[in-house]
Amino acid sequence: MTDYNAPLRDMRFVLHDVFQGPALWARLPALAERVDADTADAILEEAAKITGQLIAPLSRNGDEQGVRFEAGQISTPDGFRESWHTYREGGWVGLGGNPDYDGMGMPKMLGVLFEEMMYAADSSFSLYSALSAGSCLAIDAHASEALKAAYLPKLYSGQWAGTMCLTEPHAGTDLGLIRTRAEPQADGSYQISGSKIFITGGEQDLTENIVHLVLAKLPDAPAGAKGISLFLVPKFLPEADGSLGARNGAHCGSIEHKMGIKASATCVMNFDAATGFLVGEPNKGLAAMFTMMNYERLSIGIQGIGCAEASYQNAARYANERLQSRAASGAQAQQRIADPIIAHGDVRRMLLTMRSLTEGGRAFATYVGQQLDLARYAEDAGEREHAQRLVALLTPVAKAFFTDNGLESCVLGQQVFGGHGYIREWGQEQLVRDVRIAQIYEGTNGIQALDLLGRKVVADGGQGLAAFAAEIRAFAVDAPVHREALLEALVRLENTTRWLLAGVASDANLISATAVEYLHLFGLTAYAYMWARMAAVAQAKLAEDAEFCGAKLACAAFFFERILPRGLALEASVRAGSSSLYGMEAGQF
Structure with missing residues (x-):
């Protein structure tokens, strides 16, 4: 695999120029004392080094070796343990x-850019x-002070690692169907019994301890999702002084053999x-776990961006080097036997599609990330509430x-390379x-689409979308470029939303039949807003x-x-409704 170089110029452009992160942090007291433009740039520079020089070189060998499972123990690929030690020393x-x-307390606006670098370098690590x-995040938001004090410092330091045990x-x-049980004990603890699958990092050899967050049901729990509680279950029970004590009854039974991310241990946990x-609180574990899940959903979304960036970098380099045929307009490299394939229109189409997305x-x-920072740190309650509403709407x-x-973008990058x-x-x-x-874990993309359309748009009558649309319109008033196209896209989304709101009462299948196309229509509109803002600054x-x-x-013009x-x-597909999906009986499939 060719080298990964973090796109620092573009990251600084987005962070400083488009969204004016330093100005925002300066007016949020909790952030003003911790971060400014120079701090952010220093972190980005160091992150670029550690991802490009330490983590990216692990990727291919990690994929080829994968994790090894023997007698309940997992070995990560060569170099992972040493690199983790260096990584954790930096406090990342x-x-x-x-x-x-x-913790370092850096803003999420900065965190999302670091996460992109990480995923671009190697998703598994x-x-x-x-x-x-x-x-x-879940522990900090919901656990007792005693649990936070005992576990968070070791987790933040990378000395211990965390998992999420749902499935x-x-x-x-x-998740209302889970069978894992929690029996109360006299000392206030619980005995957890059951099996979980698809647990990322459920067992590994990178850290001294592993802290599992496990969904389980109490003996008197209500049926369904309202009866789920959340428990912290460490691999080793810590002593009062923080040292590791007895081995707990949490063991890896096997690992999954997967299509990709082979250096990431995906475990069956017993x-x-x-x-x-x-x-x-008892029976409110799903809400607590969603604090973590919503973070992971944004993070996994960023995995898509990071992999796409790595694919683009590889493909753009290759397109400038690979010689094949002559350009349609005539020879571009007269001194060479053929032109680089970057001269060909279809290659440019693929590269520009990757880059614009x-x-x-x-x-x-x-x-x-900016909205998450406002939701967490803004002093005005109304501003916090508005930002949180946008986060809920936009996360899926x-x-x-x-x-x-x-x-x-990864498939297009592969196509640029041909064979x-x-x-x-x-x-x-x-x-x-x-x-x-x-596209599958942390809630499949179909589930994200149902969440967006059913819970975030239809359930509130489109009010959340209206708030986002008002912001776009306010920007468009003085937008110097692409104003008409942006507003046209927004009107299309609003009209489609109104059509759906009017139709759901008479068609029970309408939301599930149109949710994915609706999400993509929403996403394109959001990207149009982003590109209009970037083009204005550029x-x-x-x-x-x-x-x-x-x-x-x-690139904005291409988008x-x-x-x-x-x-x-997408609008036409949504407006076609659900009827064609139900034209066949189940047995005809």
Whole structure:
């Protein structure tokens, strides 16, 4: 695989110029004392080094070796343990963690860019860190002070790692069906018994301890999702001084053999009367776990962006080097036997599609990060509430649209290579395999679409969308470029939404039949807003940096002319309704 170089110029452009992160942090007291523009740039520079020089070189060998499972123990590929030690020394696991427990407390706007670098360098390595960061969020938000003090510092330091244990063989999306049980003990702890599957990092040799967050049901729990509680179950029970004590009854029974992310241990975890501690309130564990799941959904969405960026970098280099045929307009490299394939229109179509989707996604991820920072740190309650509403609305879009586009971009990158993209030498086929899971885990993209349309749009009568639309319209008033195309896309989304709101009462299948196309229509509109904002800044700064800003404007034009029109077909598909999906009986399939 060719080298990965973090796109720092574009990241700084989005962070500083488009969304003016430093100005935002300066007015949020909790962030003002911790981060400014220089701090952010220093973190990005160091992150680029550690991802490009330490983690990316692990990727191919990690894929070829995979994790090894023997007698209940897992060995990660060569170099992973040493690299994890270096990685944790930098404090990267706790980048966004609560400073009260030794986290760095950096803003999410910065965190999403770091996560992109991590996934671009190697998805497998990144997952061990991402699950830890997510579990820290749930513990920090819902656990007792004693649990936070005992576990968060070790998790933030990377000395320990975290997992999320939801899925069971018979219970995936419908978690109300779980069978894992929690029996109360006299000392206030619980005995956890049951099996979980698809547990990322459930066992590994990178950290001294592993902290499992496990969904289970109490003996008197109500039926269904309302009867789920959340428990913290460590691999080793810590002593009062923080040292490791007795081995707990949490063991890996086997690992999955997967299409991709082969260096990430995906485990079957068996809990045999394991000691656990309640996190949050009894029977309200699903809400507590969603604190982590929503973080992971954005993070996994960013996996799509990172893999797409790596694919684009590989393909763009190759397209400038590979000689095949002459350009349609005549020879471009007179002194060579053929022209580089970058001269051919279809290759440019593929590269520009990848680039416009990836840069649009990077901007949208930073925007969602901005809303998360406002929801957490804004002093005004109304501003916090507005930001949280946007986060709830946009998170399913981010997870699904980023990862659908990520697969498209990885396949396009593979196509640029032709036959060389199908063999292992160039790394493109690994990216296709690694990114594919991102559309499936942390809630399949179909489930994200149902969440968006059913819970976030229809359930509130489109009010959340109306708030987002009002922001887009306010920007469009003075938008110097692409104003008409942006507003046209917004009107299409609003009209389609109104049509759906009017139709759901008479068609019970309408939401599930149209949700995916609706999410993509929403995603395209959101990207149009991002591209209009980026184009406005690029035009204003064109004289300062003609090469970078000129390329940004050209890419924006491609998005509006060649990608945004996909919305026309998506609208037509939504308006076709559900009837054609139910034209056959189940037995006819």
